[in-house]
Amino acid sequence: MVGAKVLGHDPPDVPHLAHAARDAGRPADLSDVEVTGEEIAAVARRHGHSFPYVEGEEGSLPLPMKRMGIKGLSYRKYDLTMCTYCSLLNGPILTAVARAWKGEPWDDVEVLTGKTMKPTPGKRKTLLIGKCMYLANRHNPDITEMIAVKGCPPSTKQILEAFDRAGIHLDPAAFEDLDRIPGFFMKKYRNRPEFDESFFRIA
Template sequence: MARASVSIVKVTDIYESLQESLKLSDGLAGLNINDRILIKPNIVSWDFDLPFPPYGVVTTSVVIKALVRILAEHGFRDLTIGEGALPMLNPQWDAVYEALGYMKLQERYGVKLVDFNQGEFIPTDYGDGFRLEIAKQALEADKIINVPVLKTHNQAKVSLGIKNLKGCLNKKSKQSCHGVGDEELSLTFPRIIEKLPVALTIIDGLYTLEKGPGPTGKAFRKDLLIASRDPFACDLVGAEILGYPAKEVAYLTNYAKRHGYSMELADYELRGESVADHQEFVTYDWEWSEEDTGPAGFEKRGITGLAIRKYDSSLCTGCSVQYNPMLILLSSAFKGKPFPNVEVVSGKQQIAATGFDNSVLFGKCACHLNKNNVNVKKAIPLWGCPPDLKKFVEVLAKEGIECDYNEYVRFRHYLFDRYKENEGFKLADWSVE
């Protein structure tokens, strides 16, 4: 059996570098000129109301533009770009595509643009009682070109090609991937690809992100492209460059066992740059107190009377997007006095503990799980999937916990502004000229 090859290219000119990446990885060899090709970027979220830094979060438009141009020059005509982020995160999908410059690709090359959430989802049986509902457009494609971002993930350690396919699921199936036991995240999402015709993975490493997958993490310029016709090999190399051997990443270990892959880098053919020249450990998670009472920053500030249980892999994408904002809001309520003996639980498996006067149940899953919990003296349920932040402020205010929503707004401006003076951080990378 031939060794899977992976190309690693240092980016100079985007178009030329992608050409080189595809040449080294034989990336177009698995495609037929008449194929219906779906290009799947990573558009984890977008925001038109508050500043949103896409660095290391969203696939760059310059890479998508170069890919579409190359495919068109090779005679491919049936091209579609599709994504399916959570509906409440991207209510203006046409506007998102417009902001990313994809409408120009539609005009120039006839690329079709689809929002999976507006289309049909097909119930798909994976065996062993495991079922997911997958976007019809993804299942009907002849070939998929997967274009994720080179970033970390605070639940999965890294978020690369295999995880990017989670965007092909409907909301319910995305949530089911964040289960417990045999349905734990690292066991579920790696199976999505088994029913999808992924022919090529191109990891967009123009930027990389620590403490991802969202904009609360910190981005760095990396200028790499990693490509392979083998999705596992591509992810393995991406993880290694981020500083995580495959054996340390649960989903890669599970995928390798299920499909008979080696987890040793030496068993793959690397072309172009070496991993060692670009390998740098990128932190994937936030520091938490040893007592599991909240972020390390809360402890340093002397915040007491509040115990925030650390998120786990059962926290779905919707609630995880709101999780850091929730922390900012709670931090804004601290005025030097202890909180009124409050515990915050979230996800599908956190049980409110004894000894607290108030139990904040963050999100629908935590509310359902703790509905009849005898440990709870007073429940402060925050229903929603995910909870609304302004509602969060209103509900806690009734309990004497005065959060300042403006602090969250200022935080969003800070996240954006911290890149303004940084050389190499260009919003033009998310536009099409």
């Protein structure tokens, strides 16, 4: 919760923090937290957490992919129902899709994630990423051809096979060493005294 405040977000306004605080029987407003060192107000800076998407005739795409001229694909913006495991995969999937674009339109494919998205009627192929999305839409009559990735979390193999069936051939290298990503980001804090791990332990 302190981290959210430092990033410029009130913890009660962050759904998973509000739920966690409620489940733990504690306030979400930091009133029971002792902060030592710098004052939060002195270091807090607003950090956005949203990435721009663009709606068009074919559906939704991240703005950079729209600028690339990608056609025949709708990849809707993630929502708050996407779990931690699927959110870890979403970035690499988008990166791999962008790299797979060769200038030829894909076959009117829609990609759905999270737990609540519903398919767009008339799409030729609908990819359901993750067990939750599959269970939510497996009987949906608006799906012409369902390509389901049923794993929880989905495996790289399942993702590659599903996109391949949709005619989008992803490079497996985009998914290598996903478990090392947190370590990659942690390297920049190594040997910096202001980020001593002992400062961030919960007593």
